[in-house]
Amino acid sequence: MCLWIRTGEFIGKSNEVKAHEVKQCIVSDSLWDKLDNFLKFTEPMVNMLRKADTDIPVLHLIYDMWDSMIENVKNIIFEHEQKDMISGSSELFDVVQQVLESRWNKSNTPLHCITHSLVPKYYHEEWLKRGNGIPRIASHEDNEVSLNRSRCFKKLPNDFKKMYAEFGSFSIGSEYFNESHVIETRFHEEPV
Numbered sequence: 001m002c003l004w005i006r007t008g009e010f011i012g013k014s015n016e017v018k019a020h021e022v023k024q025c026i027v028s029d030s031l032w033d034k035l036d037n038f039l040k041f042t043e044p045m046v047n048m049l050r051k052a053d054t055d056i057p058v059l060h061l062i063y064d065m066w067d068s069m070i071e072n073v074k075n076i077i078f079e080h081e082q083k084d085m086i087s088g089s090s091e092l093f094d095v096v097q098q099v100l101e102s103r104w105n106k107s108n109t110p111l112h113c114i115t116h117s118l119v120p121k122y123y124h125e126e127w128l129k130r131g132n133g134i135p136r137i138a139s140h141e142d143n144e145v146s147l148n149r150s151r152c153f154k155k156l157p158n159d160f161k162k163m164y165a166e167f168g169s170f171s172i173g174s175e176y177f178n179e180s181h182v183i184e185t186r187f188h189e190e191p192v
Contacts, residue, residue: 063116113148140171
């Protein structure tokens, strides 16, 4: 309906015809509804980029920021299309998700995964329950994160078995990490 979609149709037409089409496009409620929806579902993407573009260290948050952003985009699209998020499907969301995941796969590194793995709150029950209807899993139970974390561990010069043992204690909350003061601070404490 709008000019940027059908620019080829305007070649050779009079200025009056072009002006009429521009006016129809601008006053069309359909255009503004589509634009409003576009701005709504791109807002989580822009917000994530703003949070990531900062002078404070956020590498450990990138993995979760991407997951949360995709969840928010899905919520907005499904709400707009009035579809059920669990049993429904959306062609628009499928395309958007494919583009977002393609971008994530280009920029995702094992370093993102290991830093994500070392954030204490990602193992806390309160964080795991806040999934907006989508179940969250702890970092050590995520196959992609675990695979990339292992790749990072293998590149480090230290004792490999000792690192795995220490990480295992941290991730399942045993030994020192099972003490009450450590468990209580897991959700609120930022990694060093």
